[in-house]
Structure formats: structure tokens, C-alpha cells
Amino acid sequence: MVSFFSCKKEKTTWNSQWQLPIVNDTLTLDNLVLDSILVVDTEGNYSVRTEQTLLDLKLSDVVVIPDTTLFITYNLPFAQANLPPGITIEGDLDQHDFQIEEADIKKMRVSDGKLNIKIENNLSDKIIYTVSMPGVIHNGIPFSENYEVPSGTATNPGTKTTVIDVSGFDMDLTGISGGGSNLVQTKIDVTTDINGGVVTMTQEDTVKIYIELKDVKVDYARGYFGGQVFSDTIDMNIDFLNNIASGVLALDKASINLGVKNGMKLPAKSTINMVESENNSSQTLRLSSTGENGFVFGIPFNIDPATGSWSTLVSSYHSILFNEQNSNLVNYIEHLGAKQKVGYQIAINPWGNTSGGWNEMFPESELKVEAAIDIPLKVGFNQLTLKDTFDFSITQNMDKTHAQKGQLILEANNAFPFSGHIELRFLDQNKNELYQTNATGEIKSSLFGNLTTTDNVQYHTSQLTVELGEIMFNQLNEVKFIEVNTVFNSPDPLDGTNKKYAIQEGAFLGVRLNGDVHLLNSY
Amino acid sequence: MRYILLIVIFSFFSTCFSQQYLKDELDTTAFKQIFFLNGIGEYSGNAIQNQVVSKLLFGGNISNSSIQNSLQNHLKINRLGFDASLQFQYQNFNRLIGKKKKYGFLINLENSFIGGIVYGKDLFQLVFDGNTKLDNNSADLSGTKFYSLGFQKIGLGFISPKSKSSISLNYFNISNYTQAEISTLGLEQSSDFSQIDLETQLEYNRTTGSRFDKGFGFGVDLDLRFPVPMQGGKSMNFQVLGKNLGFAQLYNNVESYAIDTSYTYQGLTFNQLYGEGTIFTDDFEVLDTLGINPKNNKKSLLLPGFIQIAKMTDSQSENKLQSYFGVRVYNLKEYAPLMFIGAQYNFYERYNVASHLTVGGFGRPRVSVILNARFSKFNIGISTNDVYGLVARKGLGKSLLIQMRCAI
Numbered sequence: 001m002v003s004f005f006s007c008k009k010e011k012t013t014w015n016s017q018w019q020l021p022i023v024n025d026t027l028t029l030d031n032l033v034l035d036s037i038l039v040v041d042t043e044g045n046y047s048v049r050t051e052q053t054l055l056d057l058k059l060s061d062v063v064v065i066p067d068t069t070l071f072i073t074y075n076l077p078f079a080q081a082n083l084p085p086g087i088t089i090e091g092d093l094d095q096h097d098f099q100i101e102e103a104d105i106k107k108m109r110v111s112d113g114k115l116n117i118k119i120e121n122n123l124s125d126k127i128i129y130t131v132s133m134p135g136v137i138h139n140g141i142p143f144s145e146n147y148e149v150p151s152g153t154a155t156n157p158g159t160k161t162t163v164i165d166v167s168g169f170d171m172d173l174t175g176i177s178g179g180g181s182n183l184v185q186t187k188i189d190v191t192t193d194i195n196g197g198v199v200t201m202t203q204e205d206t207v208k209i210y211i212e213l214k215d216v217k218v219d220y221a222r223g224y225f226g227g228q229v230f231s232d233t234i235d236m237n238i239d240f241l242n243n244i245a246s247g248v249l250a251l252d253k254a255s256i257n258l259g260v261k262n263g264m265k266l267p268a269k270s271t272i273n274m275v276e277s278e279n280n281s282s283q284t285l286r287l288s289s290t291g292e293n294g295f296v297f298g299i300p301f302n303i304d305p306a307t308g309s310w311s312t313l314v315s316s317y318h319s320i321l322f323n324e325q326n327s328n329l330v331n332y333i334e335h336l337g338a339k340q341k342v343g344y345q346i347a348i349n350p351w352g353n354t355s356g357g358w359n360e361m362f363p364e365s366e367l368k369v370e371a372a373i374d375i376p377l378k379v380g381f382n383q384l385t386l387k388d389t390f391d392f393s394i395t396q397n398m399d400k401t402h403a404q405k406g407q408l409i410l411e412a413n414n415a416f417p418f419s420g421h422i423e424l425r426f427l428d429q430n431k432n433e434l435y436q437t438n439a440t441g442e443i444k445s446s447l448f449g450n451l452t453t454t455d456n457v458q459y460h461t462s463q464l465t466v467e468l469g470e471i472m473f474n475q476l477n478e479v480k481f482i483e484v485n486t487v488f489n490s491p492d493p494l495d496g497t498n499k500k501y502a503i504q505e506g507a508f509l510g511v512r513l514n515g516d517v518h519l520l521n522s523y
Numbered sequence: 524m525r526y527i528l529l530i531v532i533f534s535f536f537s538t539c540f541s542q543q544y545l546k547d548e549l550d551t552t553a554f555k556q557i558f559f560l561n562g563i564g565e566y567s568g569n570a571i572q573n574q575v576v577s578k579l580l581f582g583g584n585i586s587n588s589s590i591q592n593s594l595q596n597h598l599k600i601n602r603l604g605f606d607a608s609l610q611f612q613y614q615n616f617n618r619l620i621g622k623k624k625k626y627g628f629l630i631n632l633e634n635s636f637i638g639g640i641v642y643g644k645d646l647f648q649l650v651f652d653g654n655t656k657l658d659n660n661s662a663d664l665s666g667t668k669f670y671s672l673g674f675q676k677i678g679l680g681f682i683s684p685k686s687k688s689s690i691s692l693n694y695f696n697i698s699n700y701t702q703a704e705i706s707t708l709g710l711e712q713s714s715d716f717s718q719i720d721l722e723t724q725l726e727y728n729r730t731t732g733s734r735f736d737k738g739f740g741f742g743v744d745l746d747l748r749f750p751v752p753m754q755g756g757k758s759m760n761f762q763v764l765g766k767n768l769g770f771a772q773l774y775n776n777v778e779s780y781a782i783d784t785s786y787t788y789q790g791l792t793f794n795q796l797y798g799e800g801t802i803f804t805d806d807f808e809v810l811d812t813l814g815i816n817p818k819n820n821k822k823s824l825l826l827p828g829f830i831q832i833a834k835m836t837d838s839q840s841e842n843k844l845q846s847y848f849g850v851r852v853y854n855l856k857e858y859a860p861l862m863f864i865g866a867q868y869n870f871y872e873r874y875n876v877a878s879h880l881t882v883g884g885f886g887r888p889r890v891s892v893i894l895n896a897r898f899s900k901f902n903i904g905i906s907t908n909d910v911y912g913l914v915a916r917k918g919l920g921k922s923l924l925i926q927m928r929c930a931i
Contacts (some may be wrong), residue, residue, distance in 0.1 A: 010582025011869075014590065016653035019716040024790030031793075390797050513790065514716050519653065 002183075013522045022408070023513040026268075029377075029503065045502035046377040048348055054258075054342060054367040057329070062225050062264070063103050065113075065216040070096045074188050074207040086194035093134070095175040095183045102226035104181035104357060106174050113216030115164040120157040120208040120523075121149040125196040129160075131209065135172035146191075159435065162386070166216070173223075180356070181223055186211065209484055212271070219363040223241045224353045225266055231345035233273075234466070241338035244280060245485065247384030251330050252500050255323040257372040260303055263315040264367055265360040268303040269350040270318075276350070277337025285328075285335040292326040303346075306365065313362050333375065354466040355511065379502035381488040389427070389483045399522065403473050406517035408466040410445045413510035415459035417501035418490045419445040422464070425483040426472060434479060435472040439464040443509075447493045457506045469502050535692045540802060543601060544739040546847050546865065546877055546893060550758045550838040553684065554930040560710065563925075567886035567909060567920030568603035570596040571647070574916045576603075590651045597644035600666070604639035604858060604885030616684035629689055630745065636699075638671030639825050639858055639885055645710075654712065664708035668856050671700035672827055674771070678744065695826060697738035697771050701729040702824075719788045727780040728822060730773060737776055742769025742826045748835065756794035760835045762849075767828035777822045829853040836867045836877070839895075843869045847879065859883045865891065873897050886920050902928040 001131055029038055029046055037050035074091055083089070098105075121127050129147045136143040145164075153157035175183030188209060192199045210212035262268060274297055297443075304316035324330045346367065349359065396402040410422075422439040441464050449460025490498050566576060574589045616627040643663035654662070675698065682693020707724040730737040745765040750758040833849025848864040863880020877893040886909075893906035904926040912918030 012579050012582050012585065014578075014585035014651060015587065016651060018653045019718050020719065021788065021790035023793065023796065024717065025792045027793065060899055177590045455734050511793075516655075521651075 009307060011399075011522055013520055016519045016521055017516070019409075019514055019516045021512070022515045023511055025511055027509045027511065040505045041376065041408055043502070044505045045507060046507070048373065048375045048377060048380045050373050052371045052373065053368060054371055055344065055346070055367070056065060057230060057264075057346070057367040059219065059221060059264075059363075059365055060472035061095045062106070062228065062361065063100070063105065063218060063221045065098070065100060065108075065213070065218060066442050067215065068098050068213045068282075070184070070186065070207040070209075070211040071212075072096075072186060072188060072211065073207070074190065074209070075203055079203055083199040083201055085192055085196050085198070088189055088191040091188040091190070093185060093187045094174055095180070095185045098173065098182040098184060100182045101219075102228050103224075105221055105223040106172070106357060107173050107220075107222045108173065108182050109219040109220035110166045110169045110171065111217050112221035113166045114214045115166050115214040116161070116210075116214060117145075117147070117164065118159060118161045118210040118212075119147055119149050120152070120159050122152050122154045122205055122207075122288060123199055123201060124151050124153075125199045126150050126158065126193050127199070127207075128191040128193070129207070129209070130191065131211070132187040132189070133211075134185045134187065135174070136164075136166075136184065137170045137172070138168065139159075141165045150330050166213075184213075210241040220361065222358065222360045224355070224357040225348060225361075227349045227352060228349065229347045231343075233341055233343040236340040236342070238338050239342065240278065241336050243386050243388050244336050244338075245385040245387040246280075247487070248382040249334050249336055250380035250382065250498075250500050251333055251385055252325045252376060252378040253377040254329050254333055254373075255321060256329060258320040259323070259370045259372065260318040260320075261315045261366075261368045261370070262303045262317075263306050263313060263362070264348070265305045265307070265313075265346050265358075265365075266355065267350065268346055268348045268367065269300045269307050269478060270303055270347075270369075271276040271298060271300040271345045272339065274344065275332075275333065276341045277335055278339040278341075279335055283335070285332055285337065287327060287329065287332045289322065289327045291447060293321050295320040296409065300345075300347075302365070308364055309360070313364065336479065348503065356362045356427075372390075373376040376502070378500050378502040380490045380498050382490075384488040384496045386488065387483060387488075389431075389481050392426075392479055393483045394479070395478060396473075398474070401519060401521045401523070403476070403517045404520040405470045405473060406468045406515060409514040409516055410439065410443075410462075410464040410466065411512045412460065412462045412464070413451075413459050413508070414443050414449075415453075415457045415507040416509060417445050417447050419443060419448075420489075421487045422466070423485040423487075424466060425485065426475070426479045427481040427483055428478045429480045431481060434475045435469075436465055437472070439466045443489060445489075445493070446504075446507070447491075453506070455506050457504055457508070459508070459510075530750075545550075546836065546863075546879065547764070547833065548836045548838050548868070549687065549762075551685070551687070551840070553616070555616055556931045557612075557614040557616075558615070558929040559610070559926070561608070561612075562717075562925045563610075563923075564607045564924040565908060565920070565924070566603070566605035567884065567889065567912070567922065568601065569885075569887045570598065570601045570644075570917060570918045571919065572596065572916065573912060573918045573921060575651075577921070585651070586812075594644070594652070594760075596919070597647055599643060600641060600645065600858065601647070602639065602641050604637075606635070606845075608633060608638045610635075614682055614689075616682070618684065620681045625683070626681040627692050629680050629682045629691055631676060631680070631691055631693055633676040633693075634756060636671070636673045637799040638669075638701075639855060640667070640669045641856065642667045642669075649710075654716075654866055657710075657712070660714055662710040664710070666703050667703070667705040668709070669701065669703040670827075670855060671699070671701045672697070672824075674740070674826075675765075676742075677700065680744065680859045686748050688746055688748045690743065693742050693744060693769070695740035695742060695765070695767075695769070695771055696736050697730070697740060697773060698735050699730060700737065700773060700777070700822075700824070703727045708901065711903055717789060721784075721786045721788070723785075724783045725780075727782075728777050730776055732776050734776075736774075738771050738773035740769055740771025740826055742747070742767045742828065743851050744768070760837055762831070762833050762835050764831040764833070765828065767826040768830075769826045771824050771826055773822045773824070775819055777820045778817045779820045779822075780925040782818050805916045825854050826874075827853060827855055833863075845869075847877070851884075858885060867893075889920070889922075891922075900930050902926070 037048050039047050039049045041047050119129050127149050131142040134142050147160045149160040150158035173182050174180050278284045306315045308314045322329045419442050421442040424437050425433050426435040428434050441463045444460045446459045452458050492499050531741045537737045571593045575585055575593050578585045611632040613630045618624040620626040646664050657839050675696045676693045678691045678693030682689035705725040709722045711720040747763040751761050752758045829851050831851040834847050836845045845867045861883035863879045863881040867877035869875040869876055873894050879891050882888045889909040891908045892910050895904040907913045908922035909920045912920040
């Protein structure tokens with residue numbers, strides 16, 4: 001046994017060196033921001049220009065038609081009658097309240113919805129019921145349908161059910177008088193079977209009719225839509241800004257135009273209570289206005305009704321411009337707040353029913369608040385630190401062939417007028433640091449370069465190495481995240497001070513990253 | 524001591540390969556029974572020095588200078604082979620077999636391992652040096668062939684008591700098999716290592732799993748000995764020796780890769796590194812990504828057999844000096860035909876020494892030495908097929924063979 005174990009083979013090992021490409025890619029501004037919001041100005045420099053909808057109130061938000069079931073009963077007006085075959089007893093015109101909250105609707109057009117009708121008959125012969133809704137009009141014809149309901153008894157009535165698609169139906173909800181609102185008219189006629197016998201009907205016999213209006217949406221409404229108030233505080237998160245750990249961003253100018261567009265024929269009043277941001281340091285900053293733009297936070301402004309009708313509808317428009325002259329907008333953006341809050345209130349018909357019940361909304365009517373943002377990308381960085389963490393998982397068996405040490409070799413072609421210094425942190429599952437290393441040198445700003453592309457974009461080529469020592473490779477299996485910290489500056493090539501520079505059209509960052517690894521081959 | 528260990532390790536703890544002395548001797552002495560026990564451990568090549576191979580076999584760190592020394596030896600086409608076996612044979616000369624009861628019987632037992640590789644210099648440089656110092660930033664691995672087989676053998680045959688000619692039928696258990704053939708494998712890389720182009724067409728098969736029996740086979744061993752008359756009424760004794768002439772069938776546990784593809788790699792994009800479905804996700808498999816998937820197959824193969832035609836020495840000869848020569852041909856692509864020529868000198872009644880030159884096989888020309896001691900019923904021989912390699916760190920192989928014979 002002793003000799004056996006003494007013969008156990010020692011590990012065979014040797015070193016070999018390998019260099020392989022890891023990353024070869026080119027980043028442009030399109031990779032960093034949506035290309036649809038990038039525009040090039042007349043001087044050939046980039047601006048971010050985009051429109052964001054902050055609020056969009058539509059007819060369905062203002063006028064909500066609840067599901068409503070009309071329960072109609074019909075009894076003989078006298079004690080008993082023997083009804084011969086084929087005779088019709090006309091019912092009375094009746095009206096029922098839709099109970100639409102907040103609004104008094106006189107007329108509406110249904111864009112989607114169903115009418116479920118169920119009739120119960122406890123007479124001894126089948127009966128034809130004629131259901132009429134005089135205010136409900138389809139293709140110019142008032143709604144009236146005949147339903148043949150089989151015979152039944154009081155305990156087991158004959159039933160008839162039907163479903164009618166009411167899309168495109170016009171509804172006059174002014175009731176029998178023509179001056180009401182939210183009222184639907186009905187009329188039920190009863191006809192005995194022409195081929196049947198005499199039907200005896202007493203006051204005990206009740207005809208039950210259920211008319212259910214379900215899932216109704218309207219695309220036109222007229223009436224008084226009530227004094228409704230819509231208010232909210234919108235929370236928005238700009239995730240990208242969460243990656244900024246520290247440092248200063250400097251902008252030259254910026255503007256945001258808040259446009260309030262009212263396509264509803266009703267008056268409204270709006271208040272923007274606050275626009276606030278909170279950055280990574282938990283510092284908050286509110287957007288403020290000097291009032292030169294005719295706007296003060298917390299003070300309501302009027303929104304005029306739209307004019308015209310159907311194809312001639314013209315929305316009213318109210319514009320509030322924030323820029324570097326009339327607000328602290330530039331500071332607000334430089335604050336780099338990832339958490340944004342907007343508090344607002346919109347009141348419709350703020351002065352009551354001043355239109356005589358003639359608010360009107362058409363299919364394209366909406367009350368919309370849009371922000372048109374324009375930020376020329378003439379920016380400066382001062383130690384702006386962007387921190388990004390990505391998942392990483394590579395395992396190696398230290399008893400077998402494994403990487404022992406190495407380095408990353410980075411060649412960067414930078415056409416942005418900013419320099420960057422890179423630090424890598426290798427983190428474990430709990431994001432504790434296992435290893436930290438810095439690149440030798442930095443990615444130089446394009447302003448230091450004298451090379452140009454065929455499109456005349458100036459760039460500078462930098463070569464950096466990042467040493468990865470044995471300590472890192474010994475702990476490689478524990479590395480679950482890599483944190484890349486890049487410190488950006490925008491130095492002037494002449495004096496080194498950070499200044500604001502415009503980003504040239506076609507700017508790019510070409511990255512070629514090689515890994516140079518010393519393998520310890522082992523078996 | 525290490526070389527004895529080499530035999531033991533290969534024979535018992537690996538799977539082993541059966542060789543046989545190149546030189547054989549005719550002994551017409553009438554015995555009733557003979558027991559043979561042969562142990563062979565050998566590797567040889569034309570380029571890789573012992574200071575590298577010994578570390579590969581016995582462990583230790585292979586220094587960069589050793590690697591560079593071996594690298595310089597490499598030619599366009601290089602070979603490295605290894606074989607080891609422990610072989611037992613029982614010969615019974617009681618005439619029990621045949622119509623006229625003319626033949627005795629024999630029993631074979633063997634545990635063997637053989638392997639070999641034909642390769643270019645670039646393969647050695649890639650494996651032992653990496654890709655940073657390749658000549659012209661390219662490597663051509665085309666034509667590389669690798670083969671290894673481990674098997675166990677049991678057989679029964681009959682033997683002529685007079686001529687000692689024999690023939691036996693053997694059953695083989697295949698315990699391990701690996702084979703690779705690279706028709707084309709060209710690697711080109713840019714001088715700054717920013718792009719690597721691979722063009723490859725190769726086939727790779729290996730048995731998998733832990734079970735001991737991964738296949739079976741049948742083969743024939745034959746040993747035909749006959750005198751060839753010479754001028755002056757004398758004769759020379761020749762031998763036609765065949766070993767392991769047969770085939771094997773592997774069970775459905777052969778993992779086969781067939782790759783015929785060109786691939787250009789310039790690095791990953793940021794999208795491949797960052798976000799969902801990156802190379803760092805747990806289920807990322809390089810071979811899957813390249814579309815390379817193994818298949819499990821059955822496979823038939825020829826056993827690593829050889830035929831040798833040789834002139835033998837004669838134990839009864841009164842000449843103190845006898846010549847011997849021959850040629851051996853394996854059915855392995857990795858093994859070049861081997862020729863040998865040498866002489867034996869009986870310097871004392873019980874002792875002789877022989878030496879021969881071999882050309883071919885896995886390595887460069889080699890000089891062998893055999894020392895043999897003969898007692899009344901017991902013979903022991905020890906030899907090496909590579910005298911220089913046995914003692915020199917810069918040799919290109921090592922060889923040690925031991926044969927024991929007990930005759931009753």
C-alpha cells in the first residue's frame with residue numbers, strides 16, 4: 001500500500017499564453033438614447049428632441065356609461081280579458097333612468113356594447129312581444145323588434161333571450177318630455193298567436209322584460225358632463241440616471257414646452273402643482289418659473305373649449321414654455337434626478353353648467369398635455385461618474401487547466417468630446433468587492449485626436465490595459481457581477497479645464513477589447 | 524524504477540496495449556509446459572523530448588525551455604506513440620488436439636493500451652505555447668490523427684510442440700476508445716489578435732461512461748515458424764507473427780462529433796455581453812452556439828493488429844554471433860512500417876546480449892539492447908528499444924521490456 005500511494009502521479013502543469021478578442025463593437029448615440037429623439041441641428045451637432053404625453057383624457061374617461069338593467073313588467077289594466085287570436089294590446093310609453101354619475105347626457109352614440117333582452121311569459125299560449133325603444137335609433141330607424149315567447153306558467157314561464165350588438169346606435173336620452181337627460185324610453189306591445197286559441201289573461205299574469213345595456217362605450221356625447229376634477233401625482237423613473245454615481249453635468253441650454261390641447265367642447269381649468277426630481281444623493285429639486293412665460297406653479301390657468309363640430313372640430317391650445325431664461329430648467333436637468341414627480345389638477349366645467357347642457361365630445365376629442373423637450377447636446381462633464389453593473393458567471397476548476405493571470409487590452413476610437421477613465425470592480429453574490437483594478441491611462445477625448453473618418457468626424461485612438469492579477473483569477477468562481485465605473489470629463493485640450501462641447505453628428509466610440517490570458521494547463 | 528512503474532501503471536491502472544519483442548528466438552527444446560509473462564512500457568516519437576513526456580506521464584511542471592527545445596525538434600509531420608501491456612501466455616505441449624493428437628494448447632491473457640498521434644508542429648505549439656507566438660500568426664492542424672484503445676484479451680489456441688508455431692482465437696473487451704481525424708483545421712489570426720478565422724473539417728469519436736465493457740471483439744494471433752534453406756545445407760529460421768488480427772464492435776456509447784465549418788470570430792457585441800440571454804447565462808454552451816452537437820453511435824473498428832516477418836535467432840545454435848532482422852507493419856495510420864536489423868552475441872553459456880537498429884514506427888531511428896539470462900527452467904530477459912532515450916533527458920522516447928519464461 002505504501003508503495004502504491006508513493007506512486008501517485010503528481011500533477012502535470014505547463015504555462016501557455018493566449019490572446020483572443022472579447023469585444024468588438026461601436027457605440028453611437030443611437031445606442032445610448034432612442035435614435036428617434038436625436039436630431040441634428042443646422043451646425044451638424046446633436047440635440048435631443050422629443051415629445052412626451054403627460055396626460056390624455058378621452059371621452060371614455062369623462063363619460064362612463066355603467067352597465068344598466070331595465071326591469072319592465074306589464075299587467076292588464078283590467079281584471080280579466082279573453083284575448084282572441086291575433087289581437088294586439090298596446091303598452092304605454094315609459095322611460096327609465098340610466099343613472100350616469102357626474103353627467104347629464106342628452107344624446108350619445110354607442111361605439112361598442114350589447115343589449116341583452118330577456119322576456120318571460122306565463123300565459124297559456126305563445127305570445128308575440130314587440131319591444132320598442134323610440135330614442136334608440138339605428139340607421140335612422142327607431143329600435144323595434146318582435147319576439148315570439150313560448151307559453152308557460154307562473155312557476156315555469158316560457159322565456160326568450162336575445163343579444164343585440166348596439167355598436168353605431170344613436171341614443172336620445174331626453175326622455176318622453178324631450179327635456180330630460182339620462183332617460184331611455186321603452187314601449188311593450190303584446191300580440192296573441194293568430195293561429196292559437198283564446199288566451200285568458202288576468203291581472204295576476206305579469207309579463208317580465210329585462211333589458212340589459214352592457215359594456216357600452218360611446219364615441220359621441222352631448223349634455224352636461226358635470227364638474228369633474230381629475231388630479232394625480234405622476235411618478236416617473238429615468239432608470240439611466242440611476243447609474244450616475246457622482247459628478248457634474250453642465251448643459252448650455254434646454255427648453256420644455258408644455259402644450260395643453262383641448263378637443264372637448266367644454267371649459268376647463270388646470271393647475272400644475274409641481275415638477276420635482278430626486279437624484280441619487282436623495283436631493284430634490286423643483287422646477288421653478290419666473291412667471292415670464294405666463295405661468296406660475298400652483299396657480300390655475302384656463303383651458304378654452306374646442307370649437308366646431310365633427311369634421312370642423314378645432315381644439316383649443318395653451319402653451320407654457322420653460323427655458324433657461326424663464327425657469328431653472330437647465331439646473332433642473334443638471335440635477336440628474338432619476339425620480340421625477342409631476343403633480344397636476346384638471347377641472348372640467350369649473351364654473352358649473354354655463355353651456356346650457358351643451359358640452360359635446362366627438363370621437364377625436366381629447367384633453368392632452370404634451371411636453372416637447374429640446375436639449376442641444378452641448379454638454380460638459382466634470383468627474384461625472386457613470387456606474388453600471390452587469391451579471392457575470394464564469395467558473396473554472398483550479399485543479400484543472402485554468403486562467404492564472406492576464407490583462408484586458410482595450411483600443412478605443414473615441415469621437416465624443418469627452419474623456420473617460422475606467423475602473424473595474426469584481427463583486428460577489430452580495431455585491432461585496434473581491435477585486436478592483438484600474439485601466440492604465442484613459443480614453444482620450446476626440447478633441448485630442450487628429451484623425452478623421454471619411455465623414456470628417458474627428459476621433460482619437462487610445463490604448464489601455466487593465467491588469468487582472470492572480471488574486472482575481474483565484475476568486476473568479478465567486479465573481480457574480482462586474483461593476484464598471486467610468487469617470488467622464490470634457491477637458492479643453494489647451495488648458496485641461498472641463499468645458500461644454502457639442503456632440504458632432506456621427507460621433508461614435510469604437511471598442512476593441514482583447515483578453516490576454518496566461519493559462520496554467522494542468523491534469 | 525520509474526520505467527517499471529510505467530509498465531505497472533499502464534498495465535493495471537490504465538488500459539494497456541500488447542507489443543512483443545521484435546526479436547524472437549527459436550527454441551526447439553521439448554518442454555511439457557511453458558509460462559510466459561511479458562511486460563512492456565514504451566513511448567517514442569520524433570520530436571518531443573523525454574523532459575516533456577516524462578512530466579506528462581509522471582507529473583511535474585514542464586518548463587518553457589523544455590517546451591522550446593522540443594518545439595525546435597518538430598518537423599512538418601511528427602509522430603508520438605505509446606504502448607504498454609502485461610501479457611501472460613500458458614503453453615501446454617501435451618499432444619491433445621488434432622486428429623493425430625499432434626498439437627498442444629495455449630491460453631492468452633492480456634491487458635493492453637495503445638495510442639498514437641500524427642501531428643504538425645503547429646499543434647504542439649498551440650497546446651504547449653498558446654497562440655501568441657505562432658509563425659505568421661497562423662496554424663495548420665490539418666492531417667492530425669489521434670488514436671487510443673484500451674482492451675483486455677482472453678484467448679485459446681493450439682501450438683505445435685515441434686516447431687512452436689501456434690494459432691489462437693481471442694475475445695477482446697474494449698474498455699476505452701478515442702479517435703480523432705482532422706482533415707482540415709486552419710487557424711488564421713490578425714497580428715493584433717482582433718480577428719480569428721477557423722476553417723475546420725474533423726471527426727472525433729470517444730467512448731463515454733464509466734462502465735468497463737464498452738465493446739467487444741474477436742481476433743486471431745498466429746505465430747508461424749519455419750526454416751528457409753540456405754546455401755551449404757544450412758537454413759535460417761523465419762517467423763511470420765500476427766497479433767490481434769480482427770475487429771471490434773463498440774456499443775451505443777460512442778460520442779461522435781463531425782464538424783465541417785468555417786468560423787470568423789472578432790469578439791462579441793455589447794448586446795451579447797449585456798442584458799438577457801448573454802454568454803454569462805447559466806445555459807450558455809459554446810458547442811451549442813456553434814451548432815456542434817454530438818451523436819451517440821455504435822462503431823466498428825479494426826483491432827490494432829500487426830504482422831511481422833522476421834529472421835529469428837536459434838537458441839540451439841553453436842554460433843556465438845547470430846543475426847536477426849525483420850519488418851513489422853501495423854494497421855494504424857499513426858504507425859509507420861518498422862524495420863529492424865541486429866545481432867546477438869552469446870558471451871557465456873547462459874547469457875547473451877543482442878542489439879538492433881530500428882527504423883520507422885512512431886519515432887526516429889533507435890538502437891535497442893537486449894540482455895538475456897537463461898537457466899535450466901527459467902529465462903529472464905530485459906531490453907530497451909531506445910538506449911539513448913532510456914538515459915537522456917533530450918531523448919525522444921523511453922522503452923523497457925521484461926520477459927520471463929518458466930519451462931517445465
